[in-house]
Amino acid sequence: MRADAQRNRERLIEVAHEVFKERGLDAPLDEVARRAGVGPGTLYRHFPTREALHEAIMATWIEEVAGQVEKAMATEGGCREKLLAWFEEYVALLTRHQGAAAKITASLGCQDSPLRTKCQTYADANESVLAEMADNGVLREGVDNLDVCRLLGGVATMADHSSLAPEDVRPMLDVIANGVLKA
Amino acid sequence: MRADAQRNRERLIEVAHEVFKERGLDAPLDEVARRAGVGPGTLYRHFPTREALHEAIMATWIEEVAGQVEKAMATEGGCREKLLAWFEEYVALLTRHQGAAAKITASLGCQDSPLRTKCQTYADANESVLAEMADNGVLREGVDNLDVCRLLGGVATMADHSSLAPEDVRPMLDVIANGVLKA
DNA sequence: ACCTGAACACCGTTCAAGT
DNA sequence: ACCTGAACACCGTTCAAGT
Numbered sequence A, B: 001m002r003a004d005a006q007r008n009r010e011r012l013i014e015v016a017h018e019v020f021k022e023r024g025l026d027a028p029l030d031e032v033a034r035r036a037g038v039g040p041g042t043l044y045r046h047f048p049t050r051e052a053l054h055e056a057i058m059a060t061w062i063e064e065v066a067g068q069v070e071k072a073m074a075t076e077g078g079c080r081e082k083l084l085a086w087f088e089e090y091v092a093l094l095t096r097h098q099g100a101a102a103k104i105t106a107s108l109g110c111q112d113s114p115l116r117t118k119c120q121t122y123a124d125a126n127e128s129v130l131a132e133m134a135d136n137g138v139l140r141e142g143v144d145n146l147d148v149c150r151l152l153g154g155v156a157t158m159a160d161h162s163s164l165a166p167e168d169v170r171p172m173l174d175v176i177a178n179g180v181l182k183a
Numbered sequence C, D: 001a002c003c004t005g006a007a008c009a010c011c012g013t014t015c016a017a018g019t
Helices: A003-023 A029-036 A042-048 A051-060 A065-073 A078-096 A100-107 A114-137 A145-162 A168-181 B002-023 B029-036 B040-047 B048-064 B065-073 B081-092 B100-106 B116-135 B143-161 B166-180
Strands: none
Touching: A003 A029, A003 A042, A003 A051, A003 B065, A029 A042, A029 A051, A051 A100, A051 A114, A065 A114, A078 A100, A078 A114, A078 A145, A078 A168, A100 A114, A100 A145, A100 B065, A100 B143, A114 A145, A145 A168, A145 B100, A145 B166, A168 B143, A168 B166, B002 B029, B002 B040, B002 B048, B002 B166, B029 B040, B029 B048, B029 B100, B048 B100, B048 B116, B065 B081, B081 B100, B081 B116, B081 B143, B100 B116, B100 B143, B116 B143, B143 B166
8 A cells, every 4th residue: 555545544534533523423524535635536445435434433442342341340349230330331332423323233233234343342242241240140041142232222322312411321221231130 | 275285285295104114214305295296395395394294294103102002001911911012012113114213212302303292102102001010010110211212212223223023122122121120 | 375496505426637 | 556626416405486
């Protein structure tokens, strides 16, 4: 890759990060190209689809997921507190950008989405937490990881669309925790 | 209202219903006007915003909500079966059109949305079911109606985005039921 | 009072011409 | 090999001219 191409690519990711944070994942791509100081054709050369650009951006926060699992599991208290700390983090990680939660969770099931490999990281992280709960004997029988991921994705999407504060999200996570843990 | 205006209005709602069912609530409004045989300006005169058109369409299925509550409460079995039958119906009512679940649930909280009065019907219906559960002493303390509505809206939105079949939705509703009912 | 449809604006996407 | 920016397409929205 030529040096100027490399620079343009990095600059585009950086600028897209800003623009998407400000105006959501559906923000005009023109704006991204303009702020990065390149023609629209250059953006399309590097990222043929909007999703390709999303994917490139999410790569940066995906790296944090594993660390957040550890942090949540180190929470003071019992299994319930640890689980809820993780749920809150999961929702926070999904709602970093407007529109992200719905898109990531939607690509959980289907094999062909460009986001799939990325969102698999979320699913794996959640699975590891559920496995720990099972080891401690507090997980209900028959609770499926994919279902929990979708429930959390649904909560994150609602939080996103209604701009909910963490304290408004918490009661929903409580219900899910009740539903996932043994009585 | 003039007779031709009346006819146009009805025809627009009818056609919009078809178009939105086929292509989702974000379908081009041009298409609606074209199929209805009117100019785009006429559509805008009757429905100044896309949401106004959504609202007009939803008015037709809103009428069914009360009936579905009764039907669900008549389900064979205990409280849990009744509750789950209602949850399934709630999700079905929200996913009649692509994109509807997210929009309706998003307008649950905010006072100024044109959809608010309509989606209030959903919230009221759910509240009546929860109240019945409480009367039977099976509802957990501190379960809030709005939170349950949002959880169900989240499930419906995920079902919508991933085109989930009822059997894939059911396990999520089981978790919510577990979380809402006493152990 | 209502309708039409041309006109404008905005944005996504492509591609011929440049370096 | 990569970039530019004009050009086209599509769709939302408005409004002057009609009936």
